[in-house]
Amino acid sequence: xxxxxxxxxxxxxxxxxxxxxxxxxxxxxxxxxxxxxxxxxxxxxxxxxxxxxxxxxxxxxxxxxxxxxxxxxxxxxxxxxxxxxxxxxxxxxxxxxxxxxxxxxxxxxxxxxxxxxxxxxxxxxxxxxxxxxxxxxxxxxxxxxxxxxxxxxxxxxxxxxxxxxxxxxxxxxxxxxxxxxxxxxxxxxxxxxxxxxxxxxxxxxxxxxxxxxxxxxxxxxxxxxxxxxxxxxxxxxxxxxxxxxxxxxxxxxxxxxxxxxxxxxxxxxxxxxxxxxxxxxxxxxxxxxxxxxxxxxxxxxxxxxxxxxxxxxxxxxxxxxxxxxxxxxxxxxxxxxxxxxxxxxxxxxxxxxxxxxxxxxxxxxxxxxxxxxxxxxxxxxxxxxxxxxxxxxxxxxxxxxxxxxxxxxxxxxxxxxxxxxxxxxxxxxxxxxxxxxxxxxxxxxxxxxxxxxxxxxxxxxxxxxxxxxxxxxxxxxxxxxx
Amino acid sequence: xxxxxxxxxxxxxxxxxxxxxxxxxxxxxxxxxxxxxxxxxxxxxxxxxxxxxxxxxxxxxxxxxxxxxxxxxxxxxxxxxxxxxxxxxxxxxxxxxxxxxxxxxxxxxxxxxxxxxxxxxxxxxxxxxxxxxxxxxxxxxxxxxxxxxxxxxxxxxxxxxxxxxxxxxxxxxxxxxxxxxxxxxxxxxxxxxxxxxxxxxxxxxxxxxxxxxxxxxxxxx
Numbered sequence: 001x002x003x004x005x006x007x008x009x010x011x012x013x014x015x016x017x018x019x020x021x022x023x024x025x026x027x028x029x030x031x032x033x034x035x036x037x038x039x040x041x042x043x044x045x046x047x048x049x050x051x052x053x054x055x056x057x058x059x060x061x062x063x064x065x066x067x068x069x070x071x072x073x074x075x076x077x078x079x080x081x082x083x084x085x086x087x088x089x090x091x092x093x094x095x096x097x098x099x100x101x102x103x104x105x106x107x108x109x110x111x112x113x114x115x116x117x118x119x120x121x122x123x124x125x126x127x128x129x130x131x132x133x134x135x136x137x138x139x140x141x142x143x144x145x146x147x148x149x150x151x152x153x154x155x156x157x158x159x160x161x162x163x164x165x166x167x168x169x170x171x172x173x174x175x176x177x178x179x180x181x182x183x184x185x186x187x188x189x190x191x192x193x194x195x196x197x198x199x200x201x202x203x204x205x206x207x208x209x210x211x212x213x214x215x216x217x218x219x220x221x222x223x224x225x226x227x228x229x230x231x232x233x234x235x236x237x238x239x240x241x242x243x244x245x246x247x248x249x250x251x252x253x254x255x256x257x258x259x260x261x262x263x264x265x266x267x268x269x270x271x272x273x274x275x276x277x278x279x280x281x282x283x284x285x286x287x288x289x290x291x292x293x294x295x296x297x298x299x300x301x302x303x304x305x306x307x308x309x310x311x312x313x314x315x316x317x318x319x320x321x322x323x324x325x326x327x328x329x330x331x332x333x334x335x336x337x338x339x340x341x342x343x344x345x346x347x348x349x350x351x352x353x354x355x356x357x358x359x360x361x362x363x364x365x366x367x368x369x370x371x372x373x374x375x376x377x378x379x380x381x382x383x384x385x386x387x388x389x390x391x392x393x394x395x396x397x398x399x400x401x402x403x404x405x406x407x408x409x410x411x412x413x414x415x416x417x418x419x420x421x422x423x424x425x426x427x428x429x430x431x432x433x434x435x436x437x438x439x440x441x442x443x444x445x446x447x448x449x450x451x452x453x454x455x456x457x458x459x460x461x462x463x464x465x466x467x468x469x470x471x472x473x474x475x476x477x478x479x480x481x482x
Numbered sequence: 483x484x485x486x487x488x489x490x491x492x493x494x495x496x497x498x499x500x501x502x503x504x505x506x507x508x509x510x511x512x513x514x515x516x517x518x519x520x521x522x523x524x525x526x527x528x529x530x531x532x533x534x535x536x537x538x539x540x541x542x543x544x545x546x547x548x549x550x551x552x553x554x555x556x557x558x559x560x561x562x563x564x565x566x567x568x569x570x571x572x573x574x575x576x577x578x579x580x581x582x583x584x585x586x587x588x589x590x591x592x593x594x595x596x597x598x599x600x601x602x603x604x605x606x607x608x609x610x611x612x613x614x615x616x617x618x619x620x621x622x623x624x625x626x627x628x629x630x631x632x633x634x635x636x637x638x639x640x641x642x643x644x645x646x647x648x649x650x651x652x653x654x655x656x657x658x659x660x661x662x663x664x665x666x667x668x669x670x671x672x673x674x675x676x677x678x679x680x681x682x683x684x685x686x687x688x689x690x691x692x693x694x695x696x697x698x699x700x701x702x703x
Binding site for chain 1: 484582597600601604605617620624634636640643644647650654655658659661662663668669672673676677679680683684687688693696698
């Protein structure tokens, strides 16, 4: 029942907002919808925490420790993004960057996007997972082109084509997976159910599963934004509205990684080796190295942080590929803290861009004097994202590094190099933006501080003292992903 | 209809699907592309129905009708309307010249046969010989998207690629579960809606549907 409410609210809100999207109270409806979704997700999480994993809706839905924490995270970040976008989008509307239809579109598609992500997380059927991922892509394509500038349309087109093609490869992988599963489980819809697949994974044909994983890796890897399939990501992030960059970085990449990890577990159990894991490690490491050097030379602030997202998804992919209890725990934690931190950074970046009317790093100055909360929010966010203690990212990166030293010590220097370069590059860029006097072209904006403060406090709490229920969840999830 | 005879019909249809894929690669006129795409959908739909008949998989009839409605009637119609409305000129440029494209296409077909060899060995279905053709259709669709620079051709390449995926599902496993197939069909419809909007945006902003003009977002140094 909770499940139906959880999925129903966002779908229902999407329909309502399609009609009232540009009214004065539409942002509040948007907040209300995502708030209700968040409450429902908490209820679901409490249920799973006390009763263990559950199958619902005639085996159609499946909730365990792994996906329920991502569902709560998705609902939470969507809610804070909705709060943030109330003031942000209102200003964009006043400045004429978004039309009447644009606002309507924005609100309806935002809720539809949340629905697609939650469906992808909670479904038991790998085929439906694919459909939901595609729906999530399609609902954001039009959001990326919302400003209708040539650059925005180009970015959205690239996103549409690249992710469409990428995700088509994932469908081919899913077909192959079904082919292997059908031999063991018999025909019909049951052969695509994750719960059934994981029970018989040892009997699945390894050669076919290997072939399937190549396609799944390319397909979902494109959506995760792994190098060399990352081309769409910086464009989509830099040209779309900032709330969309926040949810793309903070949530959509996670969902794609979630799909990849689920498939990886199956393939590795079937082949009896860490073959799929090694592939993920390779892609992950390449992403970390390429993107950290790319951060160095960026001039556009949103583009720079989108490369940082590629880097962090690379770290998480690497951790899941490495496997083992410590690395998997680190990977799960990293997905969580990265989402919280990165979306919070994008909130402050959005306000900084509005204050200066540009996305160029060199033109953004004096943020702390101009608006202390925006300035400090960005500074602390960047400190958190580069892995400074006591923030949560430090904990997860430390865990992943420890596991690397133990299981694959020859890779640790590369990982450290990537982290170090990203650290230096981000700091060098952000320092001049937040400090110094206020330039005369800076205009004050009404900023939303609550989302930023909320996110940063959470990241801090996780870094200093991780709540027991969270580590319980992660431990259960680690067991599931063995 | 004996199983053997049906297998031959299916093979012929698979060959026709592959042929239309190559046709799409070399066709220069937009309307020609559209017709070829519709033909491909038709062959796909018939072969799905034949497979459904031989294997006594009745849900494949639904897939077959869905393909017929979507890929042969609705999508070509939408594209046709868009082409007329946007007054797209008839010749379509290619990035790579056509003989080279053809050679690349042939290499991809051989590669597909090599790649799907383990599946052919494991499969016991009548349709096992055409899995390679399905993968080849996917690859050729991809090749078409890479070598053409017109938005409409890219979309047709994308849809041909989806045809290949659909073909793969039919040939490898007698189709995916119905929930999944309906969902995929819905996604394609939404995608059609999205690119419809996009064609208008692109032609409005760039004065043409040539994707080459979209090169503003280069990585700055």
